[in-house]
Amino acid sequence: MSSHKASLIVDKDFVISQIDDRLYGSFIEHLGRAVYGGIYEPGHPQADEQGYRKDVLDLIRQLRVPIIRYPGGNFVSGYDWKDGIGPKDQRPSRLELAWRTVEPNQFGLNEFVDWARVAGSSVMWAINLGTHGVDEARNIVEYANHPSGSYWSDMRIGHGFKEPHGIKTWCLGNEMDGPWQIGAKTATEYGRLAAESAKVMKWVDPSIELVACGSSGKFMATYPEWEATVLDHTYDHVDYLSLHTYYGNADNDTATFLGRSLEMEDFIRSIVATCDYMKAKKRSKKKMQLSFDEWNVWFHSNDADKKIDPWQIAPPQLEDVYTMEDALVVGCMLIALLKNADRVKVACLAQLVNVIAPIMTENGGAAWAQTIYYPYMHASVFGRGQALVPLVQSPKYDTKEITDIPYLETIAVYNEEAGEVTIFAVNRDLDNALPLDVDLRSFRSCEVISHLVLESGDLKAANTAARPDRVKPHEGGNAAADGFTVRAQLNRASWNVIRVRVN
Structure with missing residues (x-):
């Protein structure tokens, strides 16, 4: 094979898994301007009667976000959900210790459930297992999901929400092994608390699904023993184990940065192995699935965040301005999730608006992508269906930190109902275009619908309020079908979406 050429074989019978739509979830935390000035800004020219920003909602609806994790994050470990319900003029302001701000509690559980419905998304609620415990765990499920005739459900009705919210997916705390976490715990302490909380939550509503906290990241000294110990306590009570990871390019080593998704895949495989070990130990028939409920690029705002004065309401925190190369890494991370769709059923891009987010706003001003x-x-719009096993041949490169990084990162998704195969492909080569042949031999016919390309002559180019369209996709890709083969030239350092109509 030529060193300057790559190939992909796609066979409709070689299925990794049906993709759970929740793989394209996101996350909103009470942090920075994610809520106040992000999704909620009464008085903004684009705000509706509830204070929800319609310009932000329009951008979110285009993403087709299926599920959104809320209200944290580190925030949740000190949060009393009761502060955010009832009449707004009676809600307390609190010192928020995780991010050292003041939380006014003008937006809470009922507002978020209502907002998510308007946004076309469902809710993934994280409970506080830092300062709270079993009693609060059962109470919040009763408030949110029980129809009526009990203390907490009748309180919800009194707050103007007659129908139960029906929140189906719940996180049992957040990053509980992190010393930065309010009420951080050992694996045994957390495992016991999570198991007992899970028990009563499912007694209140047996239909819910629960996510136990994995390690805060591969960098933790507790990893992966934490996962094994936590699952020892919780395996019979929970449905998912969480993973979190972020990547950055503080050293300005783009070639290594673009290879980080290989580490993400290795992380997933390690957690799968730990889960399957516990399955064997428990003699269980249940296969533990994964919730990758925090992932993104995060490093641009680190210095600015150190200079923020404490005890403000919604200061500009974690406002990373993303570049073209960041978009390539996010594309590679999405492909990594799709390659592991047999075990990763939920994933949340962290976060959604203003805070390490795909959408930015100005208070009182514009919103942009x-x-x-x-x-x-x-990925969210065109990546619904079955993830197919990617049989790839690609030239590779090495960096000081990572070896055997393929220039081509790719996967295909087959949407049988639509009669479409979508190929997602990143060319990691920073200097050269990469010719790609895609063999679709298992389909009777194929015709290219479109070839979207995201690229820029400047890998550090970013979108701003002044130039919101500086980096945006175009339909100028040159993919073309030749019998059962689709041929394309992937431009250097580009994200590509090749949609093929198949029979």
């Missing part, structure tokens, strides 16, 4: 918005949108 960052570079990372586009691969996320393309």
Whole structure:
């Protein structure tokens, strides 16, 4: 095979898994301007009667976000959900210790459930297992999901929400092994608390699904023993184990940065192995699935965040301005999730608005899409169906940190109902275009519908309020069908979406 050429064989019978739509979830935390000035800004020219920003909602609806994790994050470990319900003029302001701000509690459980419905999304609620415990765990499920005739459900009705919210997916705390976490715990302490909380939550509503906290990241000294110990306590009570990871390019080593998704895949495989070990130990028939409920690029705002004065309401925190190269990494991370769709059933791009987010706003002003918005949108819109095993041949490169990085990162998704195969492909080569042949031999016919390309002559180019369209996709890709083969030239450092009509 030529060193300057790549190939992909796609066979409709070689299925990794049906993709759970929740793979394209996101996350909103009470952090920075994610809520106040992000999704909620009464008085904004684009705000509706509830204070929800319609310009932000329009951008979110285009992403087709299926599920959104809320209200944290580190925030949740000190949060009393009761502060955010009832009449707004009676809600307390609290010192928020995780991010050292003041939380006014003008937006809470009922507002978020209502907002998510308007946004076309469902809710993934994280409960507080830092300062709270079993009693609060059962109470919040009763408030949110029980129809009526009990203390907490009748309180919800009194707050103007007659129908139960029906929240189906719940996180048992957040990053509980992190010393930065309010009420951080050992694996045994957390495992016991999570198991007992899970028990009563499912006694209140047996239809819900629960996510136990994995390690805060591969960098933790507790990893992966934490996962094994937590699952020892919770395996019979929970449905998913969480993973979190973020990547950055503080050293300005783009070639290594673009290879980080290989580490993400290795992380997933390690957690799968730990889960399957516990399955064997428990003699269980249940296969533990994964919730990758925090993932993104995050590093641009680190220095600015150190200079923020404490005890403000909604200061500009974690406001990473994303570049073209960040979009390529996000594209590679999305492909990594799709390659592991047999075990990763839920995933949340962290976060959705203003805070390490695909969407940015100005208070009182504009909203716009960052570079990372586009691969996320393309995957969510065109990546529904079955993930197919990618049989790839590609030239590779090495860096000081990572070896055997393929220039081609790719996967195909087959949507049988639509009669479409979509090929997502990143060319990691920073200097050269990469010719690609896609062999679709298992389909009777194929015709290219479109070839979307996201690229820029400047890998550090970003979108801003002044130039919101500096980096955006175009339909100028040259993919073409030749019998059962689709041939394309993938431009250097580009994200590509090739849609093929198949029979």
